[in-house]
Amino acid sequence: MDIDKAISALNNPARRQILIWLKDRSNFPPALPEHADLAGVCVGYIQEKSGLSQSTISTYMNALKGAGLVLSERHGQWTFYRRNEEVIAQTLKKLSEDLQ
Amino acid sequence: MDIDKAISALNNPARRQILIWLKDRSNFPPALPEHADLAGVCVGYIQEKSGLSQSTISTYMNALKGAGLVLSERHGQWTFYRRNEEVIAQTLKKLSEDLQ
């Protein structure tokens, strides 16, 4: 867990908002039937919700992933991103312990 | 409390380290006798400890102040900076509530 990379990833309102949206699957359109059992949300849904461009969201999701804050899984043509609760919790804990 | 400005201020290892050092006055040389009763640490001590330039530290302390994370008080030629515990706590709390 690289606290520096994590804070850097969090230092952007759109990326923070994505993490917040990902807390609740119902912030996005329902999954396709064939994806019903998969965790996470595909890039397209996140892009649509955010209003940012596809390339921007892809880059942002990769930044969040690089910081460990999300996990990704490829299924066919889709990449599903979901929160990495452990790393998110660790990051917030470390920040609090350091600064508080 | 502007969470965006706060995270931005925290998105720098040197500024985070300064906040950590400021938790304990003994991280710095003892205050001059005439300042013994004042809260906070002068810019020069912080500069010395950090190894960064005087102008950089002055700018950094101003950024931390702009984010509300520190308070400053001028006494004669010296500016004393100290942590703003309330805002630091609020910031960490808001971050946790939003993201956790």
Add this chain to the structure above:
DNA sequence: GCGCTATATCGCGATATCTCGATATATGGA
């Protein structure tokens, strides 16, 4: 193979941050 869809990567101009040295300002003392 071809075409379609989903995602990733590239290249870019705009803007922000980093950190510095030089300079300005403020204060206190001789």
Add this chain to the structure above:
DNA sequence: TCCATATATCGAGATATCGCGATATAGCGC
């Protein structure tokens, strides 16, 4: 007043981030 000290501000080059459109890649179905 003049000088020394402490801090703030200015200006700049280097680097990073932002967000885009264009293009590349990967997987699926025919």
